Amino acid sequence: MSDTKDSRRNRMAVLAMSDTATLVEFWKTLGVDPEFTMPRSPQTGIIGVRGRIGGGGDAFNFGEATVTRATVKLASGFVGHAYALGRDHTKAKLSAIIDALALDETWSARIENEIITPLQNRIKARDQKRAGETAATKVDFFTMVRGED
Amino acid sequence: MYVAVKGGETAINNAHKLLADRRRGDRDIDALSLAQIKEQLALAVDRVMAEGSLYDRDLAALSIKQSRGDMIEAIFLLRAYRTTLPRFGYSQPINTGEMKIERRISATYKDLPGGQMLGPTFDYTHRLLDPDLAQDEATDEPVTRKPDVGRTQRVSEILANEGLIEDDGKNGHGAEEPGDITRTPTEFPMSRDERLQSLSRGDEGFLLSLAYSTQRGYARSHPFVGEIRIGEVDVEIEVPELGVSVLIGRVQVTECQMVNQFQGSAKVPPQFTRGYGLVFGQLERKAMAMSLCDRALRARELGEDIVAPAQDEEFVIAHSDNVQATGFVEHLKLPHYVDFQAELGIVRQMRREYAETNDAVSSMIKEAAE
Known part of the structure; x- marks a missing residue:
């Protein structure tokens, strides 16, 4: 199997961070419609979100967040999982299908190049744009010299 | 003792219909979309998520719309919704x-x-009302600068x-x-x-x-x-x-x-x-x-x-919990008819006793004076 743990973690993360419309758009370009069953249909629940006291101390629970998960089994036997914040069932199902299909060597390269990488680039571009907007609000202090020297 | 009181179904139904009508307001004015609430009342959404203890912008926006902007009611709605969902465990601590x-x-x-x-801070604004915001004025794109890395x-x-x-x-x-x-x-x-x-x-x-x-x-x-x-x-x-x-x-x-x-x-x-x-x-x-x-x-x-x-x-x-606080304070407006009847009885009894004592005292004073 060509798929390593790290690339799978990255794939699941990128899928979770992407919005459904974009996901569907890229998925369509792949032009594939695999048969599948759903051992676990999309299901929404909550997780406790944890922080750390003082930022880096002991953990504490500070709130909850909605999460949706799904598990898909392709006719080929590959099993894909999806977990993402929010309540989007379409996204969870499609993410799990993509995750499963990426385990199939016939598809893994195309999924990486045509779905995951472009999605990741979009996320990076958005982060970069926001970082740039924040950077423009950085204070440049200057000192005023008063009186005689 | 609790006494079940029935009735008022029609009044309640009609009150809820009236609530729906007032929530919608003037039909000639566009209805608020959840996207508008999420984008343009973002800090209200944040507050409802924080105190409702559930991170979900869409649900928080919906609760604000449903509560007509009553924040504690919105928080209450979100808290109630939370309890209907299964729990999938905990996140790793955020960094x-x-x-x-x-x-x-x-x-x-x-x-x-x-x-x-x-x-995006309110700090250093002059806190003067901006009449431009009364209209849908075009807003400039923010300035950008090359960010620091790392x-x-x-x-x-x-x-x-x-x-x-x-x-x-x-x-x-x-x-x-x-x-x-x-x-x-x-x-x-x-x-x-x-x-x-x-x-x-x-x-x-x-x-x-x-x-x-x-x-x-x-x-x-x-x-x-x-x-x-x-x-x-x-x-x-x-x-x-x-x-x-x-x-x-x-x-x-x-x-x-x-x-x-x-x-x-x-x-x-x-x-x-x-x-x-x-x-x-x-x-x-x-x-x-x-x-x-x-x-x-x-x-x-x-x-x-x-x-x-x-x-x-x-x-x-x-x-500190406003859902608990509002629950206990606001429950006072629910029917307490029986409790109140009991208290009425007690006050009447006390007043009778007070009057009798006063009468007795004043007649004693009167006798002493004579």
């Missing part, structure tokens, strides 16, 4: 040190590494390098697994982790006033804002099917590191103490109030005299 920063300021260092980044160092790390400040913080019970007030009933005294959970979902107004009270001398702690940072952080969970931790999205949080006056003991040399605030969304005022309350509530741990309301854990925590 605010790796935050995608949207705002980051410090009141303790002017030239701190990473700099002061103001972000992680932004925490202010607490700068002070910690010199040993001038206490460590990030212990929960007080020593166990690795933090307590969860949503799973176990509250018992006092609480550990710091449970207290922080209560404060994070506590009412902003209540915590703000308590924080203010500490500044006015009721448990003074000489606070400085070491750092406030706002931005998105990664949320990861352990996926049991794969046995690895996977990123499942990001949440926006506000963190406040309050730096307070030095403590010292036989074992520890004097150093700055700390209060911590962490909330969902962009809620700077709440995070600051939370950190001041956290510090005040550490009085016992730090060997300080408990002299003020803000230091009284049971007083603060038991009254």
Whole structure:
């Protein structure tokens, strides 16, 4: 199997961070419609979100967040999982299908190049744009010299 | 004794229809979309998520619309919805040190590494009403500048390098697994982790006033804002099917590191103490109030005299939850007919006795005078 743990973690993360419309758009370009069953249909629940006291101390629970998960089994036997914040069932199902299909060597390269990488680039571009907007609000202090020297 | 009273179904149904009508308002005016609430009333959405203790912008927007903008009602709706969902466990602790920063300021260092980044703040605005906003005026795109790369160092790390400040913080019970007030009933005294959970979902107004009270001398702690940072952080969970931790999205949080006056003991040399605030969304005022309350509530741990309301854990925590508070205050308007009948009987009886006693006394005085 060509798929390593790290690339799978990255794939699941990128899928979770992407919005459904974009996901569907890229998925369509792949032009594939695999048969599948759903051992676990999309299901929404909550997780406790944890922080750390003082930022880096002991953990504490500070709130909850909605999460949706799904598990898909392709006719080929590959099993894909999806977990993402929010309540989007379409996204969870499609993410799990993509995750499963990426385990199939016939598809893994195309999924990486045509779905995951472009999605990741979009996320990076958005982060970069926001970082740039924040950077423009950085204070440049200057000192005023008063009186005689 | 409880006596079941039936009736009023028609009145209730009609009242709810009237509520729906008033919520919609004038039909000639466009209905609010959830997208509009999410985008343009974002800080209201944040407050509902924080105090409703559920990070979900769409649901928070819906609850604001449904409650006609009544924030506590919206928070109540979100809390109620939460209880209908199954629980999938807990996230890994978020790492605010790796935050995608949207705002980051410090009141303790002017030239701190990473700099002061103001972000989208109300600070330095003139607080004059802007008539342009009464219309849908075009808004300029924000200015951009090349961002610094890499992680932004925490202010607490700068002070910690010199040993001038206490460590990030212990929960007080020593166990690795933090307590969860949503799973176990509250018992006092609480550990710091449970207290922080209560404060994070506590009412902003209540915590703000308590924080203010500490500044006015009721448990003074000489606070400085070491750092406030706002931005998105990664949320990861352990996926049991794969046995690895996977990123499942990001949440926006506000963190406040309050730096307070030095403590010292036989074992520890004097150093700055700390209060911590962490909330969902962009809620700077709440995070600051939370950190001041956290510090005040550490009085016992730090060997300080408990002299003020803000230091009284049971007083603060038991009254900070606005859903509980509104439930108990507002239940007073529900039918108490039988209770009240009983009290009426008692007052009548007391008045009779009072009148009889008075009559007896005045006739005695009269007799004595004659």
